[in-house]
Structure formats: C-alpha cells, structure tokens
Amino acid sequence: MKILKSVDEVKQFISQYKYRESIGFVPTMGALHEGHLSLGRAARSENKILIYSIFVNPIQFGPNEDLDRYPRDLEGDMEKLSSIGVDAIFFPSVEVMYPEGFKTSVSVSDLDKVLCGASRTNHFAGVTTVVSKLFNIIEPDNAYFGKKDYQQLTIIKKMVNDLNINTKIHGVDIVRESDGLAMSSRNIYLTPAERGSSVLLSKALFKAQKSCSSFSSIDELLESTKGIIESDGAFRVEYLELRDRVNLDTLTQCEGEGVLFAAAHIGGVRLIDNIEINFGV
C-alpha cells in the first residue's frame, strides 16, 4: 500500500493503470470506521485498483466548527485500509491541495442551500471544490460515497452530471452500530449518557419508515418523529424534512418515495441521519 503525498506522485502511480485497469476511489477525512471501509469493500469488488484519500478539508468547515479538533489517526487508518486491500492512499497536506493564491470554487446551486446547507453556509461548495480537485488528480472510473451523507451524494451526482466528469458515482448504504446509531467519526465526542440517548435518532427514523402509511399528512409524520427524537430531552432537532431523492424538493403528500433527513444536536455534538421512505409499501 503506497502513501502518496503529492499530485505528481499520484499522477505517476495512476499512469501505470490509466485506460487499462479500472480505478476505484473513496474520498474520506480519515478517522476511519466500518462505514468508511464498507465503501472500500464495494469498490474493491468492482475495480482493479483501489485508492483512498485522507484529507481533512479546511474549506468545508465553518468558522465555529470542529476543524481543529476533528479526529486524526493515520496509523490506525493505514492498518484498517491494508486489511481491505487498498493499493494507495492519497494523503496530501493543505498546501498541496490549496497552494498560495488558490482562488477557484465549484458549487452546485440550490441543492447546497437546503438541509445541512441552511446552517453550514459554504460547506457544500467546500466539498464539491475538493472532490472535483480529487477527481482531476486521481481520474477514477468509479467513486464511492456513503448514503450517510445523502445530500452530499446527491450534490456530487449533480456536479458530475452537469460538468461531464468521467467518473461513475456509487451510493453505499449507511453502516450502523448494533443499536442503530449511524457510524460517524464524530460519535467519539459523545459522553456515555449522550451515547445512550443518541439511539433515539435512528429509532425515530426507523419508526417513521415502518409506520409512514398510517399518517394522514407529512406534518403529522414529522411531528411524531421529532417527538421521539426529543423524548428524553437530550436532543434538539435542527431539521427534520421529507424530500425527493433526486432533486431534494420538499414532499407535500404522503405518496411515492422520499428520504427523511434529520440533523440534531446532543450536548456539543451535531449528528445527521436519514432513511428512505416509501409510502407505497
């Protein structure tokens, strides 16, 4: 498993395979868990070469967010990645990605303003800028993103389509802890008491998925779900919204399919989760 730190090193590495072997790519910010590894496992079975990137991207963090304390564990990450057969890790510095004088931004309008974009103003432009740079550097045939960040996945798909980028985007199911909490690098910030209460988020979403057809309006469904999330007083819901899977338009009727998106704060931690809803079932 090679550790590549510069763009030239990546270019040299991929030049051995380009146009001959398919390259699968998994972008991450490190502090890897089973959720991140599931993306690699999906990629491993569909590509000859598997590349991960580990880069805590400063431009996707807001001024009051956790950039400085974001967990970092390169040693642990390397051990996990070698166990799933990764060929190379791109591990650039901030200076490699954003050399002095860097001025360009890539953004997908409208989709980046709703849900997490409403409170995290420049977050998605930071994500689409770094992902388009990574795609230009690595030139992957296939790239893998988790449904855990469903809005991000939707935005990346739109960007790739709009800009004719030659990479196929794959969405991979959410990996959860045994009690249902979606795995996240930020879960380590939870105190034991908060960790106990955190199960209410996924529990509420699963209940909504199961009982959605018993509600006569979307408002009723959302009200009931919010009540469960906040039932022991530990969570404060930031948003809970039912939206279309592709264009993220708000659903107004209990019909068809959608995604129920949630963000909620517990202690000093902000968690997100989502679940696919099908009113026809």
Ligand code: AMP
């Ligand atoms: P991050 O390092 O948090 O930027 O995540 C890197 C990739 O891993 C993104 O595509 C995430 O959606 C994905 N990911 C993170 N947590 C999970 C999870 N619990 N299940 C599936 N994918 C995940």
